Amino acid sequence: MKKIFFIYCLLLIVPSSVFAQTSSNDIYLQLKKLNVLGSVLYIGAHPDDENNYLLPYLAKEKLYRTAYLSLTRGDGGQNLIGNEQGIELGLIRTQELLAARKIDGSEQYFTRAYEFGFSKSSDESLKMWDKEKVLADVVWVIRKYQPDIIINRFPPDKRAGHGHHASAAIIAEEAFTAAADATKFPEQLKQGVQIWQAKRIVWNTFNFGNNNTTNNNQLKIEIGNFNPLLGNSYGEIGGIARSMHKSQGEGRPQRKGIITEYFAYVNGDSLKNDLMDGVNTHWSRINGTEKIQQAINTIINNFNFDNPSLSVPALVNVYNTLQKLPKNNWTTFKAAEVQQLIMQCSSLFAEATSNTEYAVQGEKINVSFFVNNRLDNNIQLKKISLHINNHSFDSVFHLALNKNENYQFVKDFIIPTNAPITQPYWLEQPMQNNMFQINGYANTGEAENKPAYTAQFIFNIAGTDFIYNAPLQYKYVHPVRGEVYQPVIVTTPITVALTPNVILTNVVNNNTNISKPIIHVQYKSLINKQNVAVHIALHQGDKIIYTKDTIQSLKEGVTYQFQAAVNNIFNTAYENNITASVSLNINHATTTYTQNVRNITYDHIPNQHYFFRDNAQIITESVNAKPLKVGYIEGAGDKVPEALEQLGCSVTLLSEKDINITTLQQFDAVVTGIRAYNIHEYLTDKNGVLNEYIKNGGNLIVQYIKANKIGNKTISSGPYHFIVNSRSRVTEENAAINFLLPNHAVLNYPNLIGYTDFDNWVQERSTYQAEQLDKNFETILSMQDTGEPASNGSLIIAKYGKGNFVYCGLVLFRQLPAGNIGAYRLLANMLALPQNK
Template sequence: MRSSKLFFALLGSLLVVSRSFGQAPPVTSSADILLQLQKLKVLGSVLYVAAHPDDENTRLLAYLARDKKYRTGYLSLTRGDGGQNLIGDEQGVSLGLIRTQELLAARRIDGAEQFFSRAYDFGFSKSTEEALRIWKKDKILSDVVWIIRKFQPDVIITRFPPDARAGHGHHSASAALAIEAFRAAADPKMFPEQLQFVQPWQAKRIFWNTFNFGSVNTQSENQFKLDVGGFNPLVGKSYGEIAAESRSQHKSQGFGVPRQRGVSFEYFSLTGGDSVKTDLLEGVATDWSRTGNADLNPMVDKVIANYNPLQPSAIVPDLLTLRTAINERSSNAAKYWVQQKTKEIDALVKACLGMYAEAVTNQQVAVTGDSLQITINVVNRGPLPVTGVKIQYQDTSFVVAPTAVNNQLFTVVIRRPVFDDFMADQPYWLREQMDTGSFTVHTPLLIGYPQNPVRGLQVGYTIDRTYFTEELPLQYKFTDPVKGEIYQPVFAVPPIVVGSLPPVILNNLVPKHKQQIEVSYKSYMQKDAAKGTIRFEMIGNKGAKDKNLPVDMAFNKNQLQRYNISFDSLFSKEKPQQIYPYIEVKDSSKVKRYNNAMKLIQYDHIPTVHYFFPNNIRVINEEIRTVGKLIGYIPGSGDGIPEALKQMGFTVENLDEGALASVDLGRYDAIITGVRAYNVKESLNNNYDRLMRYVSEGGNLIVQYNTSSQIGPVKAKIGPYPFNISRTRVTDEKAAVTILDANSPILNYPNKIGPADFDGWIQERSIYHAAGWDSHYQPLFSMHDAGEDADSGSLIYTRYGKGFFTYTGIVFFRELPAGVPGAYRLLANLIALNQKKGF
């Protein structure tokens, strides 16, 4: 019975956008109210489909949602996990969490709703076939069908075509899946297990929203087109301005764009369904006549006509009358829109009364098994009485105010046990082990959600004999002296969270470099009588076994404890491949194991995001030889290379703009630039001559990949001789690597590089290859994806004066944190390039 309630609660809640975690309660102006009133008469919907965050056409979404007032959704098949990160070093699922929140911020601006499938962004793909194979086509097709059946769009629009013009295998696959789902969603034989919750749905038509990306123009004047550049006087902005604000939320991708004003056409090519001449929803009744209830149209008109922006509460009686009339329509044809419009009316009633309710705490972390102080604030800022205001939390309900009226604030403080399962706050798509190309979600009704459904309190109240309920997320509220009032999500944690550093241990370095393991733990509860032991589960060639380290452990609330442990002394006889540190705690004759690490992601533009993962360390037992001691590192957009260099035994000094211009560069055995450094650091252009002088006097400059595009142009000279940066990449991490010069020092000193060094790589080989290079440069490797010509631009190098310069698109920033031995050995050789005499 309990799971049944959960299913239907989830099914219903997809019909309305709920408040996001970590988001201040929305402010609704009189202009906003009028826009929402006008929307009550519009019964049309459009679903936009593409592959990634930032693929969506925000101008079109803003036009559809705010001008046409259609219910508008964006289905991004992936969360953008495999992209690059311009603001930090998060990769994979961590980056996907950031980009999910950026999409939600964008939707709050343009007015559309956000959905996802279970597809994982595994990086750049060059074919539809590869994307569908890795994603498991039927799995993701079922997700697209599921969302179509729930959202019931009249029109589906894809951002891309299902062919090579899409420019990315994920792009073309998103179109191919949408086109197939357009028909499959209407077929009861397709994914029949969904039909216990939804019904088959046939959209009227499906379009491809053609584009002009400069180098690729797919638009033509014989296509259907719309001017979406209009001005909305209630918002005070044109749709081009709204679109720019929305798109600029994709900060991790560096997608800030200028506001656009004036006429702006979007073009559409029909890929299925009925053709059109004048309107995207041509042939669809988009008012209440579509449900056989045309008599509701004049009722909505009356509410709008009676609306006074200086006294919004005056139309609440009319809204309640309309709500009753709508809910008397119970036909299957009306059911979907009755539910949707009832939710819209409920939000309007609250906005017209100025109703405000929040549930906040003075701490962000809630410990399973503990209690939490919760403050509930409720105020009705309108003149109509709101009666019987009560709160439902877990299995308890209590009255906040018998009657709330005339701007009187009611506050209730309670203390209640917190959530009993901290994993319920884990992002739902990360709760289970994922497949290679997709997430595992065992609760089908969660599929499509951008984030976990709200887990908090429910406030209920009565207005003129009509009972309303509202879900209140439990939030942490505090005041920052600079930023002011801030809301952040509250999340549950286990009593003890464990961590360890580094993520990779190099167990066979030559010369020897002591490897230290830092095991840390934070106790979120006071455990005075508890006794603890640090234990290590080791996985190796001979299976698994445990090793323990007796230490004195204290469990003081909110106190972080760290223990530095010599890897060599503890594991001198073993060669484990994986180590899983955990804390074993004995408390009142009970022994509990704590092995969950927690990742916190904190940026000003998104709410705090967290997730749990098994605490583990990868051990590399292959020999890695190094030469040199001191590395100068010029950070780019963010990567984990400096930490890997320290593990290799190097001393790493960060070269910021001031240091780059003033320190003696000749001290460094090598200088390495971080990923995209030349895209984001103007100082590199200013210090070009200094860097080239460093190289010519015997230095070694290693430049990691940069992009050359509208989004990330390279504004500086990079090497001593000319070369270009292309968009060529090798996306198959197993692609064969051909060595072009077996005698190169890069392949021979101090490590002998061979085919085995290219085994076990992740996601891709190399990106943004060099092209058109001067004859002074020497390429070292040739590689290519299936069906393509070989390319030798993944690494080029040259002697310049007494030193060396290297440009490489090889993805060290992915391979080193993943513990790929060959990547460490190859980087060690690049660093040693100017150390061996005779070359």
């Protein structure tokens, strides 16, 4: 009886799909890597903390198994490419890290920690997180991955720059010891891992301009080498990988020339001449592998770049030899590498694809299985199988594959009505205390979910049967991007959305409530059904406050909607959130749907989706506002225009062509989105036009600017000089506020601003605050983080001609979507700043 061996996808080897074709140069490099048994784990706090020049050097020059462990997914940062914040931004940055890892040849891991925003101290960070759970996750990754060397990006003190960075170092140093202690997290040892003692932990010191932690007593390694097989230096590869962090604006040059990295000893065996001092990185670290070392050397020496398939029989022999050895971390990992090389050398292509991105519960999905033996290899397709509940494609072929001939097999499947929706595993449960909640260890540390469905191909290659697993993917041809693959997700047949998500019911102008709030329910159909009984309900908690019944013929891809006047249905005795449900009665069976799906699409990452119950937060507290005409210049992406509309404003989105006096003079106020000046160079070029608008009586409100330059050009904003300090922030959302000018109009009209208006702010107070102010500026507020000097650059205002210029570092872009009434009142006051005589 023949043995069947399983071949799984390795992210570090496969760039885009399980059977992506690989060049002979890349195959040759992977063959050389087979003979290296050394591993490195790099640890930081966020996406972009990794050293993108060092990782490819370790993975592709030293040929070590290399991984980056980020404590967080970058959820609490800022977004340069869209308006996603929080967990949505974390989804984007997770994929950006994976995209970078595909370039630098490393793996990617995470903990359960949520990035709650900028933190200035490790004490605060470790209080905001559950330190023991974060430590447990890092210990789990170390025990599972078994690194020889651990490298910290940061030190455990103020030199780290801020609290998350220092916390990553503190936890890494504790985990280095705890991973080898059987009394620490002993429950893990029942889940397939064992204690592990890395050889040493070191700190990759840095020179960040005014923060230089390197010195000549540290270990120095030159990593700027040029790799002829890759056609790039590691500085160039690092620049390409770094530039995948697009949501952070981390585009970097492809560096050439000498790049020196420095390393300081932290713990473990001493550090002298090399990171791997004292580590056996050869096959001899495993007993009985002498023949494997020799066999791989022979394969490398005989490798034919014109016909890599000539190496397949010898690779199969190596694999069979590995199977006879006792199982351990290295034999298992190397067997997977050999299996992947067999597929790559064979130039065998196989995939399972659908013509739809959505596998809809209860509906049919068409799947195409495709195989091509691209070189003249002796390969036999024996079986293809895909199991979706009780429906399966399980066909035996024993088909000899002719050279470069396409074989395609098609079958329809029915997705079970109770199939689990495709939800990122860390979002399956509500987050608690800045920690994602995860059951068990199946997904702990993993970067993303396993595919919704996986096809199995059994091939006989060189006399041995192998099972190759291929994820079911959505495949289509885009008119610009060409052939595109996306993950297939399982979804409900109906998704339910509510807009807007914050509703003000008491907007007052001249003692009259001018708000006429409307709630909109949109339900999108992903099925085709005629004459369906649809029952729509609005809820406040467990109370139903509105229902509507209708007969609807549902069409796939069509969104149906209705609206209701909030003041007619909202009950102030119940909770202040409204949710919706949509029930369908089909074939005398009723199913209720409550989930919305957020689709996040950018060209540089796979499409991302997550499900949630949409809700509208109803705010009954009063806010005084003038129904003004406001022009809005979008920046990096925020939801401030929706907030302006809730204040009764008429909002017009402006572009470069609109920045002229004729157009601007029709607006009572113009507001720029976050980072607008860092994105649109024309705002600096047209600063004179904007100043003329102010001089003529307009109010210009500039939300935070991240840096003082755009490219090589110094940013000009407003009529008077100021700069922004990227390190000047107030990160404690409860920091005390001091009114420096309590009689200023911005604190008094049309709303009297009090200290309670700064209650319940989320994540932080202010960021990128103003400094070096011209004497014409008035500073309105003072605030400070614990132990730091007071800062007065969060809100500055200057009169100019008849109008006013406002620079606002206050994070209104976070507070307004969170429904903070004080932020609405303050924004209304900025818009209504009176003209000057």
